[in-house]
Amino acid sequence: xxxxxxxxxxxxxxxxxxxxxxxxAERVSVSRKTINTVENGVFVPSTTLALRLAAALKxxxxxxxxxxxxR
Amino acid sequence: xxxxDLGRRAETLGRQRWxxxxxxxxxxxxxxxxxxxxxxxxxxxxPSDGLFFGGFVIYGVALVWLAAIVVRIRRDHAVCGxxxxxxxxxxxxxxxxxGYFALYxxxxxxxxxxxxxxxxxxxxxxxxxxxGTAAPLLANVWFERAAAK
Numbered sequence: 769x770x771x772x773x774x775x776x777x778x779x780x781x782x783x784x785x786x787x788x789x790x791x792x793a794e795r796v797s798v799s800r801k802t803i804n805t806v807e808n809g810v811f812v813p814s815t816t817l818a819l820r821l822a823a824a825l826k827x828x829x830x831x832x833x834x835x836x837x838x839r
Numbered sequence: 840x841x842x843x844d845l846g847r848r849a850e851t852l853g854r855q856r857w858x859x860x861x862x863x864x865x866x867x868x869x870x871x872x873x874x875x876x877x878x879x880x881x882x883x884x885x886p887s888d889g890l891f892f893g894g895f896v897i898y899g900v901a902l903v904w905l906a907a908i909v910v911r912i913r914r915d916h917a918v919c920g921x922x923x924x925x926x927x928x929x930x931x932x933x934x935x936x937x938g939y940f941a942l943y944x945x946x947x948x949x950x951x952x953x954x955x956x957x958x959x960x961x962x963x964x965x966x967x968x969x970x971g972t973a974a975p976l977l978a979n980v981w982f983e984r985a986a987a988k
Contacts, residue, residue, distance in 0.1 A: 790846040797917070798924035799853065800846055801986040810986070811926050 773836040779807045781825050781832060795824040849921040850987075852912050856922075857980045859905035864973045866897030871969040930982040938975025945970045 782792050782803075789803045796803075798817065805811035806821075813821065822829045869890060912919050949963040958966075 793921070794846045797920050799849060799921050799927065801983070802924050802926040804988075805926055805986050811929070814925055817925060 771838075773809075773838075774812050774833055775809065775836045776806065776833045778803070778821065778825075778832055781827060782807075785825060792821075792824060796820040845917055846921065848915075849918045852908060852918060853922050853983070856905065856908050856912070857983060859901050859908055860976050860980055862897060862901035863905055864976050866894050866899070866901050868969055868973055869894030870898055871965050926986060927983070930986065931979055933982055934975045934979035937978035938971065941974035941978075942967065942971045 782789070787795075789800045789807070793800045793803045796817065797820075802811065802813075802817075806813050806817075818829050818833055822832055825832065872890075872894075912922055945967060949958060949966060952958045953960060953963055
């Protein structure tokens with residue numbers, strides 16, 4: 769089975785709202801490095817964190833995260 | 840507390856915790872290293888008493904420093920939550936796994952060396968305790984620092 773890659777628009781959405789990584793991190797009670805690694809695709813967040821991020825950014829989870837189509 | 844202050848405070852305490860851990864491991868490794876008989880035989884000019892005392896002092900100071908940081912983190916629930924988020928827990932799990940493999944590889948290496956009478960069982964025991972403690976701690980520091988970049 770092909771590996772599923774999770775993409776995200778977290779950085780774009782966060783920047784559009786004028787939030788820093790630190791401010792978003794504080795809103796969802798995680799460290800800045802967690803936001804940093806999620807934005808860079810290094811760390812795949814849990815469903816709970818994805819929902820908390822969506823709530824903090826007032827978006828749907830699907831607006832932030834998507835599955836990268838395999839080639 | 841304004842927005843961002845909590846995060847900065849958590850980052851500062853987290854960074855201090857890394858450095859205290861690194862100092863603790865350095866002190867301990869130095870302390871363990873110089874009491875090894877093969878080291879004393881191979882490096883007779885090394886002032887082993889001074890190194891032993893120095894390593895012990897570094898270890899002791901780092902231990903007190905680390906304990907003080909942990910107490911400060913535990914008292915602040917918000918900071919504690921930030922510093923114990925899911926990435927931190929994932930990094931800790933990876934660090935334990937790295938430590939396990941480092942310990943296993945060292946065990947094989949020292950077992951082979953001991954079979955050829957290159958090291959004594961006491962030396963092997965001390966080295967394994969040091970590696971088993973230092974490897975996961977340093978791996979955790981490494982993963983945390985890499986994530987913060």
